[in-house]
Amino acid sequence: MPVKAVVGPNIGMILLGLVLSLVALGILMLVPQRFRRGIVRAATLIGGLYAALEFFLPTQPMPTPDDPKAIGNFLSPSVVPFGNYVNAVFGWTVGLGVINLCQVHGKRLMKGGAGSFNSVVFFLSMIMMTVIGILQKAHPNPLNKNLYDVLFVGGLVSLDATMFSIVAFYIVSAAYRAFRIRSVEATLLLATAIIVMLGQIAIGQLLTRWIPMTSAFHSLHIELIRSWILTIPNSAVTRAIAFGLGIGGLAVALRIWLGLERGSYFDA
Amino acid sequence: MNILRLLQQVDRRVLYVMLLLAVTLPFFVKFRVPVAVSPPTQALYDAIDSLPENSFVLFGPNYSAGTRGENGAQSEALLRHLMIMWHKKKVRFGMLAFDPQGKTLAQTIALGLQEEYNKQGYNIKEGESWVNFGYRVDQQNFVRALVKDVPGTLLVDVHDRSVATLPVMQGVHTAKDVAMILDVNPTAAYTIYIQFMQGPFKIPMGLAPTAVMAPEAFNYLDSGQIVGMLQGLQGAVEYEQLLNTFGRATRASNSLGVAHLLLISFIIMGNIAMLLERSKQRKAGGAE
Numbered sequence: 001m002p003v004k005a006v007v008g009p010n011i012g013m014i015l016l017g018l019v020l021s022l023v024a025l026g027i028l029m030l031v032p033q034r035f036r037r038g039i040v041r042a043a044t045l046i047g048g049l050y051a052a053l054e055f056f057l058p059t060q061p062m063p064t065p066d067d068p069k070a071i072g073n074f075l076s077p078s079v080v081p082f083g084n085y086v087n088a089v090f091g092w093t094v095g096l097g098v099i100n101l102c103q104v105h106g107k108r109l110m111k112g113g114a115g116s117f118n119s120v121v122f123f124l125s126m127i128m129m130t131v132i133g134i135l136q137k138a139h140p141n142p143l144n145k146n147l148y149d150v151l152f153v154g155g156l157v158s159l160d161a162t163m164f165s166i167v168a169f170y171i172v173s174a175a176y177r178a179f180r181i182r183s184v185e186a187t188l189l190l191a192t193a194i195i196v197m198l199g200q201i202a203i204g205q206l207l208t209r210w211i212p213m214t215s216a217f218h219s220l221h222i223e224l225i226r227s228w229i230l231t232i233p234n235s236a237v238t239r240a241i242a243f244g245l246g247i248g249g250l251a252v253a254l255r256i257w258l259g260l261e262r263g264s265y266f267d268a
Numbered sequence: 269m270n271i272l273r274l275l276q277q278v279d280r281r282v283l284y285v286m287l288l289l290a291v292t293l294p295f296f297v298k299f300r301v302p303v304a305v306s307p308p309t310q311a312l313y314d315a316i317d318s319l320p321e322n323s324f325v326l327f328g329p330n331y332s333a334g335t336r337g338e339n340g341a342q343s344e345a346l347l348r349h350l351m352i353m354w355h356k357k358k359v360r361f362g363m364l365a366f367d368p369q370g371k372t373l374a375q376t377i378a379l380g381l382q383e384e385y386n387k388q389g390y391n392i393k394e395g396e397s398w399v400n401f402g403y404r405v406d407q408q409n410f411v412r413a414l415v416k417d418v419p420g421t422l423l424v425d426v427h428d429r430s431v432a433t434l435p436v437m438q439g440v441h442t443a444k445d446v447a448m449i450l451d452v453n454p455t456a457a458y459t460i461y462i463q464f465m466q467g468p469f470k471i472p473m474g475l476a477p478t479a480v481m482a483p484e485a486f487n488y489l490d491s492g493q494i495v496g497m498l499q500g501l502q503g504a505v506e507y508e509q510l511l512n513t514f515g516r517a518t519r520a521s522n523s524l525g526v527a528h529l530l531l532i533s534f535i536i537m538g539n540i541a542m543l544l545e546r547s548k549q550r551k552a553g554g555a556e
Contacts, residue, residue, distance in 0.1 A: 051409075051412075069444070070416070070442065072416075076416065079412055079413050079416050080413040080416060080417055080420060080421055082409070082413070083406075083409040083410055083412060083413030083421065084413075086406055086409040087404075087405055087406055087409070087410070090405045090406045091405070152372065153372065156333075156369070157332075157333040157336075157369055157372070157373070158333065160332055160333035160334050160369065161333040161334060161336055161337075163334065164333070164334030164335065165337075168287065168291070168527070169283075169284050169287060171531070172283050172284075172287050172530070172531055172534065173280045173283050173284070175531055175534065175535055176278070176283060176531075176534040176535060176537075176538050177538070179535045179538070179539070180538065180539060180542055181539050181542075181543075190535065190539070194532055194535075194536075197528050197531070197532060198528070198532070200479065200499075200500075200502050200528065201502065201521070201524060201525040201528045201529075202301035202302070202303045202505070202521060202522075202525055203301060203525040203526070203528075203529060204525070204528065204529075205303060205304055206301065221304070223304045223306065227306060227307070230482075230483055230486055231486055231489075231490070234483045234486060235486045235487055235490055238483055238484050238486065238487055239487050242484070242487060
């Protein structure tokens with residue numbers, strides 16, 4: 001089957017969306033603070049209400065040409081446009097983060113002194129990545145693609161990996177200094193950690209490999225003990241934590257949804 | 269200085285150098301220590317191996333370079349199996365990333381494996397055997413839309429080709445047409461797939477978390493919401509053993525083992541020295 005190339009995103013629609021969004025944002029900024037808060041709360045409530053109702057309302061057969069067995073409710077056809085709308089809002093929040101970063105680093109750069117070099121690096125990185133990123137998308141020639149690869153794969157990806165790998169050094173240092181068996185609980189924790197770590201690696205598994213799997217003591221294989229620790233005691237504890245987190249998350253979500261949350265979220 | 273005190277206060281730079289050597293030196297030695305395959309790894313292997321003919325798998329490379337050591341090796345092992353399954357049963361897969369680096373990292377792995385297997389006559393083609401949908405934002409709402417209309421939500425792949433017209437997407441319209449979800453994820457965001465795709469549509473799901481995140485996922489394994497799991501790099505090593513291949517996980521496994529042993533040695537050494545010193549002090553106190 002021949003593969004159809006897409007002409008590209010509809011620039012006109014993107015620009016129209018951008019202008020409309022800017023106008024909406026401008027109007028929102030002109031609205032007095034007390035009304036603005038209400039608008040934000042109403043938008044949050046309606047957005048959350050849509051997602052909840054679409055999920056919880058009873059469903060019925062709603063066949064489509066692609067899926068004759070599809071089921072849903074009257075809100076279901078809007079799930080895809082709603083998802084696109086949320087993506088657009090998400091894009092704006094990223095923009096908000098960029099503006100915030102520019103403000104913080106801009107002020108630091110104007111002041112000069114310690115840390116201003118980091119701000120220069122921030123601005124240079126951001127501008128280069130943005131320009132090359134757009135260029136390689138708009139004109140995907142080898143030069144732009146290579147430049148993008150140098151920045152993204154050679155720069156960002158490598159820096160990310162380096163930063164994360166540094167953690168290993170801190171873990172070794174911290175484990176050596178802090179992991180002291182000063183109590184029964186600490187001793188239990190240490191013994192468990194060593195069993196799990198040894199059971200996790202091939203060299204550790206060699207320690208008990210001499211025990212025949214057919215013998216009565218086969219359950220003393222270190223990987224089997226590790227497996228038991230992870231599937232029985234660990235599962236019980238993580239399940240309890242997950243329940244606690246779930247209830248806590250639900251409470252926070254309800255507070256945000258119903259506009260009960262205070263602080264920067266609504267009072268800005 | 270007292271030797272017991274010295275053992276408890278080894279300079280951190282010494283620890284760093286030893287760790288550096290423990291991680292790098294084993295890469296120069298090519299040997300494989302056989303490992304015991306854990307039940308979650310075996311279960312995932314069996315689930316992929318028993319996929320029906322011509323089915324479609326949604327593969328999620330949701331990681332960045334920070335966890336590439338583990339998640340990259342897991343991705344490679346799983347993609348190897350999927351490409352073997354293309355050869356055996358024409359199983360196709362699509363990669364969808366919710367991390368901006370994931371799409372690039374997975375694309376590199378997939379292209380490398382495609383080249384490797386095509387030398388063996390597997391005839392794997394991007395767009396026909398597999399597709400990279402690229403990076404998308406807001407996983408929760410995206411997945412909610414995706415389950416209802418896969419090509420309509422994805423629209424284009426990483427090369428800006430219309431997803432709906434790609435041969436690899438033939439017969440894939442909604443979540444019901446997805447035979448399996450495979451999520452390589454170092455965070456707890458895999459629960460979004462469980463909540464909005466695996467659960468409602470009863471799609472088998474496999475997970476490849478980092479070793480540090482694996483303990484949390486055992487609950488989902490226990491409940492059957494996840495059919496199998498690769499636990500960190502070791503899971504990938506086990507998987508490569510099942511595939512009878514010597515990939516990046518096996519190459520890195522010796523480093524992992526030596527680094528683990530070094531860490532355990534340091535902890536034991538520090539504790540023995542502390543206990544001996546305490547006992548010495550107690551005796552000295554008793555003598556006074």
